[in-house]
Amino acid sequence: MSANLKVNSGSEVALTLAQVALDVPIANWFDYRLSPEWAARIRPGSWVEVPWGSGRRIGLVIGLADESTLEARRLREVIRSLDEAPILPDHWLALIKFASAYYHRGYGEIGLPPIPKMFRTPAGPRARQSAFARMRAAKKPARGTAPPPDSDRAGEPLSTTGPNPTAALDTVLSPAQQAAVDALLEAPGFSVQVLHGVTGSGKTEVYLHWFAEILARNPQAQVLLMAPEIALTPQLASLVRRRFQSEQVVVLHSAMPEAERARGWLAAADGRARVVIGTRLSVLTPMPGLAAIVVDEEHDASYRQHDGVHYSARDLAIAAAQHAGIPVLLGSATPSIETWRAVRRGRYRLLSMPQRMGSAQLPSVETVDLRRDRSGRPGTLSAPVLAALESTLATGDQALVFINRRGYAPVMQCEACGWVSRCDHCSAWRVLHRQSPEPDGQAESKSSRYRLQCHHCGQATTPPRACPECGSIGLVGLGRGTQRIEEELAERFPGHAIGRLDRDVAQRRGAAQAVIDSFHQGKVQLLIGTQMLAKGHDFRRLSLVVVAEGDAGLFSADFRAPERLFATLMQVAGRAGRGAQSSRVLIQTRYPEHPLFAHLAQHDYVGFADRMLEERRDAAMPPFSHQALLRADAQTLEPALAWLAQARESGVALCGTDTDPQLFDPVPMPMQRLKGRERAQLLIEARSRARLHAFLDRWLPVLRSARPRMNWQIEIDPAEV
Ligand code: ADP
Ligand code: ZN
Ligand code: ZN
Numbered sequence: 001m002s003a004n005l006k007v008n009s010g011s012e013v014a015l016t017l018a019q020v021a022l023d024v025p026i027a028n029w030f031d032y033r034l035s036p037e038w039a040a041r042i043r044p045g046s047w048v049e050v051p052w053g054s055g056r057r058i059g060l061v062i063g064l065a066d067e068s069t070l071e072a073r074r075l076r077e078v079i080r081s082l083d084e085a086p087i088l089p090d091h092w093l094a095l096i097k098f099a100s101a102y103y104h105r106g107y108g109e110i111g112l113p114p115i116p117k118m119f120r121t122p123a124g125p126r127a128r129q130s131a132f133a134r135m136r137a138a139k140k141p142a143r144g145t146a147p148p149p150d151s152d153r154a155g156e157p158l159s160t161t162g163p164n165p166t167a168a169l170d171t172v173l174s175p176a177q178q179a180a181v182d183a184l185l186e187a188p189g190f191s192v193q194v195l196h197g198v199t200g201s202g203k204t205e206v207y208l209h210w211f212a213e214i215l216a217r218n219p220q221a222q223v224l225l226m227a228p229e230i231a232l233t234p235q236l237a238s239l240v241r242r243r244f245q246s247e248q249v250v251v252l253h254s255a256m257p258e259a260e261r262a263r264g265w266l267a268a269a270d271g272r273a274r275v276v277i278g279t280r281l282s283v284l285t286p287m288p289g290l291a292a293i294v295v296d297e298e299h300d301a302s303y304r305q306h307d308g309v310h311y312s313a314r315d316l317a318i319a320a321a322q323h324a325g326i327p328v329l330l331g332s333a334t335p336s337i338e339t340w341r342a343v344r345r346g347r348y349r350l351l352s353m354p355q356r357m358g359s360a361q362l363p364s365v366e367t368v369d370l371r372r373d374r375s376g377r378p379g380t381l382s383a384p385v386l387a388a389l390e391s392t393l394a395t396g397d398q399a400l401v402f403i404n405r406r407g408y409a410p411v412m413q414c415e416a417c418g419w420v421s422r423c424d425h426c427s428a429w430r431v432l433h434r435q436s437p438e439p440d441g442q443a444e445s446k447s448s449r450y451r452l453q454c455h456h457c458g459q460a461t462t463p464p465r466a467c468p469e470c471g472s473i474g475l476v477g478l479g480r481g482t483q484r485i486e487e488e489l490a491e492r493f494p495g496h497a498i499g500r501l502d503r504d505v506a507q508r509r510g511a512a513q514a515v516i517d518s519f520h521q522g523k524v525q526l527l528i529g530t531q532m533l534a535k536g537h538d539f540r541r542l543s544l545v546v547v548a549e550g551d552a553g554l555f556s557a558d559f560r561a562p563e564r565l566f567a568t569l570m571q572v573a574g575r576a577g578r579g580a581q582s583s584r585v586l587i588q589t590r591y592p593e594h595p596l597f598a599h600l601a602q603h604d605y606v607g608f609a610d611r612m613l614e615e616r617r618d619a620a621m622p623p624f625s626h627q628a629l630l631r632a633d634a635q636t637l638e639p640a641l642a643w644l645a646q647a648r649e650s651g652v653a654l655c656g657t658d659t660d661p662q663l664f665d666p667v668p669m670p671m672q673r674l675k676g677r678e679r680a681q682l683l684i685e686a687r688s689r690a691r692l693h694a695f696l697d698r699w700l701p702v703l704r705s706a707r708p709r710m711n712w713q714i715e716i717d718p719a720e721v
Pocket of ligand 2: 414415416417418419467468469470471472
């Protein structure tokens with residue numbers, strides 16, 4: 001894909017060709033002839049309808065030219081210009097071009113999918129009104145698509161005029177918060193700030209005050225607030241709506257009804273929406289007045305897109321800020337190691353909030369040595385933990401038990417022959433789940449049934465009555481998931497209200513919020529849950545947090561596993577003691593002497609992050625090297641490996657005597673089998689980013705031009721290797 005385009009928007013003579021990006025994986029753009037009528041109206045950022053094969057498509061004009069590599073007679077003509085569409089801002093076009101070069105995909109493949117479908121579907125001849133006009137006029141979501149109760153209130157009209165929103169900012173900032181806001185307001189043009197604030201330090205207020213000032217100073221300004229998960233957007237949205245004119249706040253994520261998302265997207269692209277709150281896809285929203293970006297929980301793995309183009313929305317947010325010439329703020333209690341390196345090198349500016357708000361204190365963090373507990377099977381709660389739970393409950397305080405595994409038991413096993421419940425389609429075990437009506441989250445009745453379910457492909461079966469291998473009826477659930485811990489604690493602490501929150505519970509609409517509400521209200525005293533509990537929640541009466549399995553990931557082959565474990569444990573621990581009470585965090589582990597726990601006990605992110613940086617520097621791991629993964633999958637492993645081996649040969653041939661980048665041998669992926677496909681990967685590692693991309697720019701076209709009959713993708717900066 002060549003990128004030597006000639007953008008010539010300032011020229012006085014209208015150019016005769018439009019370079020049009022379309023959502024097809026062949027080229028960055030396609031040349032179309034412009035009639036004089038359209039040539040006078042079109043510029044980069046315009047939308048056009050063009051012929052494509054025997055049909056029509058809507059595409060984005062990314063440049064104008066007067067010469068094409070195509071023969072003149074093969075050039076087709078733009079059908080019409082979509083004058084009613086928002087003109088896409090230059091900084092957005094620049095971002096798309098950057099992302100395209102960086103992730104080695106076409107402009108259209110990056111830029112078009114985030115645009116709501118109705119805007120990029122050619123209207124039939126009978127459509128009286130364009131989708132744009134319809135969405136601008138809409139006062140309410142289209143019939144039949146009532147927004148879910150916890151989603152944003154995009155049903156209200158967005159006013160195009162009216163005064164600046166004046167924020168009702170009732171909170172008085174703490175000195176640390178004020179210092180952070182002042183520093184942000186001084187930030188000149190493009191700059192990256194990192195707000196490293198401990199859990200409960202009040203990062204959200206900093207975001208809101210900064211935004212308020214920006215929006216007040218410039219009536220055209222728009223701001224973008226990114227959150228890692230859909231589940232976190234309602235609470236952010238309601239906070240933001242209390243501060244800014246509600247109708248100028250929109251939420252964008254992939255789980256909302258199409259019409260609602262389209263209205264919000266258009267309000268953002270028109271410049272009418274002043275505050276956009278969104279998950280990872282929101283980073284690609286064109287916002288003409290974009291003046292500031294916040295990436296909350298910037299370290300979170302959910303910022304990675306895994307379907308289609310694999311991108312990091314955090315990294316794209318930084319690129320977006322760079323192209324718009326504006327400041328971006330990365331907020332976290334545990335910034336990613338990549339971010340921390342940039343802080344250490346002085347490229348990002350560090351803003352610290354080392355203390356919690358008001359009188360709240362950080363919890364005391366202790367490990368519980370599971371080796372002392374003879375009964376210890378995975379996930380078992382040890383005697384000291386049970387004692388701590390008992391005394392917490394007795395005093396009327398709240399407790400939380402965290403285990404990052406839903407279901408009853410992670411695997412079913414035959415005690416006679418060792419058979420285990422493997423998934424036929426994946427390299428994984430089928431997890432034993434207790435199935436029950438659970439009408440109101442109450443403890444289940446005796447009629448509960450079980451099922452075996454794979455968490456990767458979703459395949460579920462009824463558990464066999466007898467072992468499929470040896471016929472023995474001695475089948476047991478091995479280990480513990482949330483359901484089993486809930487069951488055991490309910491038996492142990494009768495008379496205390498117990499709740500559970502995991503993805504199974506959250507499947508029922510409104511159920512997750514109901515559990516969280518009843519915990520806030522104190523109706524539930526003991527809460528058991530997964531990752532879903534770890535983030536964002538501001539519980540005020542929680543004084544004991546138990547981490548059932550603190551070891552997970554300590555000795556993983558993935559070099560990022562300790563970083564992820566540390567961040568998760570910090571997050572979970574951060575739920576405790578946010579009120580005035582003193583609080584404890586107990587982490588069960590078999591390796592209490594591991595240095596990670598010492599840093600955790602000291603709330604010492606900086607020490608931990610510096611240690612990680614040293615380890616990675618010694619091992620020449622990212623961010624001290626730069627990686628890409630070439631992945632292939634097939635019905636069986638051999639052809640995937642064979643194709644990668646061939647690809648490697650062609651890459652090695654391109655490199656000649658050059659040893660940077662290094663191409664490793666193809667290997668099966670850590671999770672080799674997924675949904676019936678066998679998967680393999682080849683790691684490419686370079687000492688500099690520039691070298692990596694220069695190599696990929698030469699190599700990927702070679703791979704593409706061979707038109708392999710193989711499913712393959714390239715992933716840049718892979719999160720898991
Ligand atoms: P973080 O995101 O850093 O973990 P939060 O933004 O959740 O922290 O803030 C922690 C708590 O402190 C919240 O209950 C919030 O409402 C409160 N808070 C934040 N700033 C102030 C302030 N300036 N005055 C009073 N309370 C505040
Ligand atoms: Zn058996
Ligand atoms: Zn499976």
